[in-house]
Amino acid sequence: MGKVTGFKEFERQDESYEPVKDRIKNYQEFTIPLSEEEQTKQGSRCMDCGIPFCHSGCPLGNLIPDFNHMVHQGEWQKASWLLHSTNNFPEFTGRLCPAPCEKSCVLGIIEDPVAIEEIEKSIVERAFKEGWIKPQPPKTRTGKTIAIVGSGPAGLAAAQQLNRAGHTVTVFERDDAIGGLLRYGIPNFKMEKGIIDRRVAILEAEGITFKTNVNVGVNYDVKDLKAFDSVVLCGGATERRSLPTTGADADGVVQAMDFLTQQTKVVFGQDIKDQVLATDKNVIVIGGGDTGSDCVGTSNRQGAKSVVNFEIMPKPPGHRSPSTPWPFWPLQLKTSSSHQEGVERNWLINTKEFIKDENGKLTALKTVNVEWKMVPGQRPQLIEIAGTEKTWPCDLALLALGFTGPEATLADKLGLEKDARSNYKAEYGKYQTNVPHIFTAGDMRRGQSLIVWAISEGREAARQVDIYLMGKSNLPSKDMTGDLVAM
Numbered sequence: 001m002g003k004v005t006g007f008k009e010f011e012r013q014d015e016s017y018e019p020v021k022d023r024i025k026n027y028q029e030f031t032i033p034l035s036e037e038e039q040t041k042q043g044s045r046c047m048d049c050g051i052p053f054c055h056s057g058c059p060l061g062n063l064i065p066d067f068n069h070m071v072h073q074g075e076w077q078k079a080s081w082l083l084h085s086t087n088n089f090p091e092f093t094g095r096l097c098p099a100p101c102e103k104s105c106v107l108g109i110i111e112d113p114v115a116i117e118e119i120e121k122s123i124v125e126r127a128f129k130e131g132w133i134k135p136q137p138p139k140t141r142t143g144k145t146i147a148i149v150g151s152g153p154a155g156l157a158a159a160q161q162l163n164r165a166g167h168t169v170t171v172f173e174r175d176d177a178i179g180g181l182l183r184y185g186i187p188n189f190k191m192e193k194g195i196i197d198r199r200v201a202i203l204e205a206e207g208i209t210f211k212t213n214v215n216v217g218v219n220y221d222v223k224d225l226k227a228f229d230s231v232v233l234c235g236g237a238t239e240r241r242s243l244p245t246t247g248a249d250a251d252g253v254v255q256a257m258d259f260l261t262q263q264t265k266v267v268f269g270q271d272i273k274d275q276v277l278a279t280d281k282n283v284i285v286i287g288g289g290d291t292g293s294d295c296v297g298t299s300n301r302q303g304a305k306s307v308v309n310f311e312i313m314p315k316p317p318g319h320r321s322p323s324t325p326w327p328f329w330p331l332q333l334k335t336s337s338s339h340q341e342g343v344e345r346n347w348l349i350n351t352k353e354f355i356k357d358e359n360g361k362l363t364a365l366k367t368v369n370v371e372w373k374m375v376p377g378q379r380p381q382l383i384e385i386a387g388t389e390k391t392w393p394c395d396l397a398l399l400a401l402g403f404t405g406p407e408a409t410l411a412d413k414l415g416l417e418k419d420a421r422s423n424y425k426a427e428y429g430k431y432q433t434n435v436p437h438i439f440t441a442g443d444m445r446r447g448q449s450l451i452v453w454a455i456s457e458g459r460e461a462a463r464q465v466d467i468y469l470m471g472k473s474n475l476p477s478k479d480m481t482g483d484l485v486a487m
């Protein structure tokens with residue numbers, strides 16, 4: 001335990017942000033780290049609980065009390081070792097994770113929880129700065145070859161683990177750059193893309209081969225995958241949900257992912273013909289999740305005239321709802337840094353029609369207020385409230401409605417079964433499809449989820465592949481006490 005009275009003496013501190021007026025002028029990260037002295041104080045707030053609920057709240061099983069203690073002691077290199085023993089990419093989760101660990105932190109029952117995510121980010125950034133994170137190629141190779149399809153966090157975690165086990169790994173990615181949604185979904189202002197490049201350089205130096213612009217099943221024949229001893233499919237859940245409402249074909253109704261991807265490509269000097277821009281427009285973002293929030297931040301950076309957000313669900317309470325007591329993931333209002341930059345948020349509202357002019361251009365949205373009727377034993381019913389119809393001026397409507405599941409192409413071509421939700425079927429913990437040498441992990445298996453889950457599934461799937469190929473594995477699993485493989 002860092003300091004017996006730490007949690008009584010020190011209040012939680014988070015990194016601060018640059019002022020809104022400055023940060024919306026560019027697409028760079030805008031967080032201001034805590035001083036080292038403050039970081040060690042934050043580590044000392046950890047009570048080293050007998051049963052550390054933070055640890056089980058984390059899908060990776062991160063050794064949270066242990067690295068909190070190391071930070072308090074100023075033992076940063078040991079903290080980095082511990083952190084990397086369960087998480088291949090803490091620089092991604094330290095920036096982007098919604099931190100279920102903090103929601104289940106015991107201190108959170110009576111006080112602000114320990115600033116675990118902040119501590120994680122400080123450790124990994126310090127480790128990179130000090131040069132402690134070095135390529136660790138395997139000492140020997142097994143002669144087994146593995147193809148990984150998709151280079152999001154699941155694919156990258158599986159690749160690093162399998163390569164460290166001595167297998168020869170090739171990652172295929174259909175985009176022009178590595179990273180999956182980290183690269184072309186999440187905006188640069190939430191995570192600068194150099195953070196991905198820095199890690200990919202380590203993976204390449206460890207011996208992993210990356211092939212971009214290779215769309216397996218489209219410009220790469222799935223038959224060629226037979227050359228590999230095993231295949232891990234980490235293609236994500238990329239099938240976008242649409243809004244099949246009158247006028248949805250109007251010029252100005254745009255999928256959020258197209259809008260976000262184009263802007264990131266422009267930040268990196270690509271010339272996008274007819275880029276969709278929010279500049280001087282009345283923008284309405286439909287969908288209140290992470291993607292919607294990213295559209296709000298991007299619209300404000302592009303100089304939108306107004307930014308409005310619609311969400312069909314009720315407004316969550318400002319504090320943890322009694323329906324989700326500690327240590328559960330709380331139903332609670334989330335206000336992101338993008339929301340703070342300027343947006344009018346509306347809940348319990350449904351889009352009825354996209355109105356367009358004679359040239360097919362979007363001019364307005366027609367909405368109605370709704371409520372949810374709960375009948376025990378039945379699915380919640382959406383009820384429209386009569387007399388609440390409203391027309392909103394709008395030149396750009398961004399559809400941030402989530403994803404319905406993975407694309408079917410690979411499953412169809414490889415003869416793989418899907419589950420009831422159209423995800424690629426593989427049992428949790430096993431990750432093996434109905435074709436024995438083909439495994440799947442991340443959003444492709446579990447549906448739209450989180451980076452921390454993608455890394456967790458990539459790691460666990462790697463261990464299962466290793467066992468399939470070698471009969472046993474020294475790769476660690478969060479469900480066992482094994483030899484830790486760390487940086």
Ligand SMILES: Cc1cc2nc3c(=O)[nH]c(=O)nc-3n(C[C@H](O)[C@H](O)[C@H](O)COP(=O)(O)OP(=O)(O)OC[C@H]3O[C@@H](n4cnc5c(N)ncnc54)[C@H](O)[C@@H]3O)c2cc1C
Pocket residue numbers: 096097098149150151152153154155172173174175179180181182185186214215216217234235236237238260290291294410441442443444448449450451452454
């Ligand atoms: C806008 C947005 C913001 C988000 N923000 C957050 C956040 O703040 N925090 C968080 O935890 N999560 C966030 N998420 C969710 C998170 O990004 C995903 O859960 C995570 O990236 C899933 O990882 P993955 O590796 O399974 O798949 P992905 O990241 O989707 O990667 C899959 C990759 O596979 C490639 N691929 C697919 N098919 C093929 C093929 N046939 N051949 C070759 N390559 C192929 C794709 O091009 C893609 O690069 C966000 C998602 C979006 C869309």
Ligand code: SF4
Pocket residue numbers: 045046047048049052053054055064065068104105106107114116
């Ligand atoms: S639950 Fe919170 S206080 Fe307890 S060990 Fe984990 S981080 Fe520390």
